[in-house]
Amino acid sequence: MSAQAGAVAAVEETCGSPGLPDGAAVDSTAITDPVMEVKSLNAWYGSFQSLHNICMRVARQRVTALIGPSGCGKSTFIRCLNRMHEMAPGARAAGQVLLEGEDIYDPQVDPVAVRRAVGMVFQKPNPFPAYSIFENVAAGLTLARVGRRFYRSQLAEVVERSLRQAALWDEVKDRLRQPATTLSGGQQQRLCIARALAVEPKVLLMDEPAAALDPISTLKIEELILSLKEQRTIVIVTHNMQQAARIADYTAFMLMGELIEFGPTAQVFTTPRDKRCEDYITGRFG
């Protein structure tokens, strides 16, 4: 344990230090009012380090896309943004992640409160099978706010609003009492988005939300993301370059646990500064 603590101290670097070789390509200081700011974030699974000194700002009410080859640490990274990473066995993170200026890794901070402010949608739809469609969407309110009772009408309002935001309302409004597992995969994923939206998170993390979906459902989710950013900040992992180009304002390219390139999407896709990023985007990778 003490040896690991030593390792943490050893790798601790500050953002924008002259020691960083690719400082220019990952500079996100142009974002002046970030909703989140990641500073020197490192993450481990056991003794395997999966994130190396990540520094990045997340722009308010914008969509930030994370791209990179499989296994480069995209999921690990966004799971660090709402303290879900540490729930994996043997997982550990070190560094700072500021949410509205407050470090979510501060020992004083309750991870449960962090997850209420930073919601998450997973790659595979994961509705609660024992719950109805209605109960699924309301779950964040009925289960999380301990000691607070909701009136049915209040809940119904939130459920309808969230389902409308997730573009699912018309398809399910007559079957809210049915089990969530009776929905199709694409509908289940939109249900999960509605469930995440119901607690009104400031930031919504999405880990390849459309990976298991057909093109039409994918399009629906993309439209949904674009409409959501009027009120919320979105960080999305995607393997689909076109998708990143279509919906993201900023794009971050990762490789082997490092952030290689960050910038406005148009710039990253047309004039990448790092050779490895260029190769990946043009498909010449590997």
Added chain:
Amino acid sequence: MDVDRLHRRRRRWKERLMTVLIYLSVLVALLPLFSILIYVAIKGIGALNWDFFVRLPGPVGDPHAGMANAIVGTLELLLVAAAVGLPIGILAGIYLAEFGGHGLFSNSVRFLADVLSGVPSIVIGIFAYALMVLPVKHFSGWSGGVALGIMMIPVVTRTTEELIRMVPRSLREAGLALGVPRWRVTVSIVLRTAAGGLTTGAMLALARVAGETAPLLFTAFGNRYWHRSLNEPVAALTLQIYQYAISAFEDWQRQAWGAAFVLIIMVLILNILARLGTRSKFSTQQE
């Protein structure tokens, strides 16, 4: 061409033969089970009448003798057993599956549970006797119920652990990511998802101890009259069967068959309830 046909025909014959063999083995497996059921039913139904369910045991030859006290006693003992075995077993199972991991403590608990489920039931009876009968110097329904409850603990613990482990990780993550506290995820999401299976497990564990005799011999002890409370010796169907079956009187032996039939029906009902538990409206299966 011809060889091909021959091959095909031989394959068809082999397949038929195998199918017949499989059906035969199913029959052979079911035969003992059905013969027991039918034999007990034939022997038992004759002894059953209204009096059997509403009257107390009587002297040999009494046509109005019954086993009302044993039927009620068995139900009460099972209730006590459930009150002891289910909470302890389920909580221990939750601990092992959700919080314990595979540390020394958890693995010891698992090992002990496995050992405990192999301990002969009469030994559990002696334990309950030493613990609850000797100090107060009289037999009691409480001690019998507790003995049965202890027998349930390891089964319920291990079943609960298995069932909870079957709940996909992704559901826990979904709950946690919504900002639901860990304990609430366990109670409202994990347990609720596994609820159908847990009901089944509980019923099967109850059904298993319902037929136990040995742990009751020197705890509940048996009683020919109504017990006024569980603080007294309590009649149980199994004890009554034991006592009547080895008696010399044909009349009592007949009643033993009747009691055996009633006991089997009770266990059957528990098993059916268990099946209903898994077939709930919201299936526990996902993916």
